[in-house]
Amino acid sequence: MDEFALIRMLNRSRSTVVSDHPESGVSVGIGDDAAVLRPTGGKELVVSCDTMVESVHFKPETMTYEDIGYKAMASSLSDIAAMGAEPRWALVALAAPRSSSPERLRELYDGLYACAERYGTSIVGGDTASSPSGLTVTVTVIGEAGAGGSLLRSAAKAGDAVFITGPLGGSAAGLRFLLERGGLAGPLEELPERIRPLARAHRLPEPRIDAGRLLARAKPGMCGALNDISDGLASEAWEIAEASGVQVTLYGDRIPVSDELRDYAAASAHDPLDWALYGGEDYELVGTVRQEYAAELASTFERAGKRIWFVGEVDSAVTGSADGKVGVTLVRAGADAGVPVGKRGYNHFA
């Protein structure tokens, strides 16, 4: 198959494509040198890109090609969620071995389109190239936010409450299960029922677009910093601490984990908190809210049929004081004092 035929096969004749809708803002989609888009007057653009590399970010032993596509889109959309913005358009750059089966690549694009459509995002362009070995997928997402309304990492203040938008650690536990089983990438339905949510968290994560939008629309001054949890809570809390110049304290017994995670951790002699802090790829959001608005924010989420969990607090970083340095402290259940939490998370160049 030639390259143009491949691109047509990967992108066209899909049953529903967001860019076909007039309100998608797509004047020219896939097929020319570039796409032409109509941004909304008065909004700012929020743009990010994310790369997934075979055998670094994913292994075909634990994910179908459709999962790989879905997750590549989800992880890029998650960066838009972490700004409180609305995703609108995406570009997909694929490098794949010449020997790739067109059917597998079509499945990869099925996953990319499924996730994009779920979150109202039009795939408007991209590039396909051959690679000497392994797949590399880069997804760029362009979103929109009210002018000045994006939620930054640097906006945490002493006194803020720290919250997260969902249970953590599921993705890391799911990956461990799938690797131990010898790499089972079949339908999720074939997995034991108690494992399914963990495997799903690893294979088909959901970006928290709605939660990010709720936070961005909250009363001005209510929300502080926001980040998505792609590298584990410890690493993300560190990013907020460093960007904001603060100290973040996390309480181990307040960090939610699912019952399935707790059971699997017990069965495999693992500390569930370790997965929550260091596992990564959960794509929940971690943020801070001014203490006086914490209850109001929790109600806002409840009214929207969602929930937030308060897991810590922000203290000032006192320069020169050993206790007050920028960083993250963990107070474990029953402990009187906190211990410093390392920044570790996945490091590509360590």
Next chain:
Amino acid sequence: MDEFALIRMLNRSRSTVVSDHPESGVSVGIGDDAAVLRPTGGKELVVSCDTMVESVHFKPETMTYEDIGYKAMASSLSDIAAMGAEPRWALVALAAPRSSSPERLRELYDGLYACAERYGTSIVGGDTASSPSGLTVTVTVIGEAGAGGSLLRSAAKAGDAVFITGPLGGSAAGLRFLLERGGLAGPLEELPERIRPLARAHRLPEPRIDAGRLLARAKPGMCGALNDISDGLASEAWEIAEASGVQVTLYGDRIPVSDELRDYAAASAHDPLDWALYGGEDYELVGTVRQEYAAELASTFERAGKRIWFVGEVDSAVTGSADGKVGVTLVRAGADAGVPVGKRGYNHFA
């Protein structure tokens, strides 16, 4: 070096960065989950991305790391030029082996920044990841154009004159020379003077942003289709023919090649026209103009200190006629009749 330190090293402390200027439209640059940008009211966005893969698109034997970065940015900017748009912002996704020298990666980013700054483009974000083998660089560029003012491939009409913005074939000839010399990626100054423009065309191509803008600002209805020559004139003329449903005729003796190319072709027993038609990576523009405006467009370019070359014409594609099918015909010097030109150019999945 850890990943965050690497990103800081690659992106910060640069002497001049476009995004530091207030008119760059950058509210939040590199360092958060996403960048925040202020688009110009009333304009459309023009977006594209391009991937360069080591040993497929480039070999470190013929290019320095700075060249690789420069060319990755240039080839993405070229897609924006091909729409007649103004590039504004770029994101860079890099996958590099863990063993990569930070100095080489810094050189790669020197090249990316040098090209971006030359064309007034702010690098506002990206991603860095490890790869099992070889470099992959994906550059996404976001530009702006007047609403409805982008120049599309599909706008050629029967009777149009076909023009190009500069001599072709230099990049392919330069690559051949560098490969034959056993891969010399040292300073261009060390190469023979008559070869230097060819090696430069391969290593440091320039996107024709100014030419694209001139065309986009021309009298409404003056310009037809536009494309950039990334895959050789034959392939690009085919794209215009297919998108517009027309027949394109090219005249071999009107296609400009440089004196250096002609000399090197003679010395290496090569047909210079072959490089021009099938070599690719020249990044000149090929377009069509309504015949009655051809002279006026040429004057417009001259007044701007530039030039266009008329190399062919557009005929209608008569359905069902063997002579009138969509496609490209070449009339060689001295020949009475044209011969069909194959679409070949680099095909990643053939």
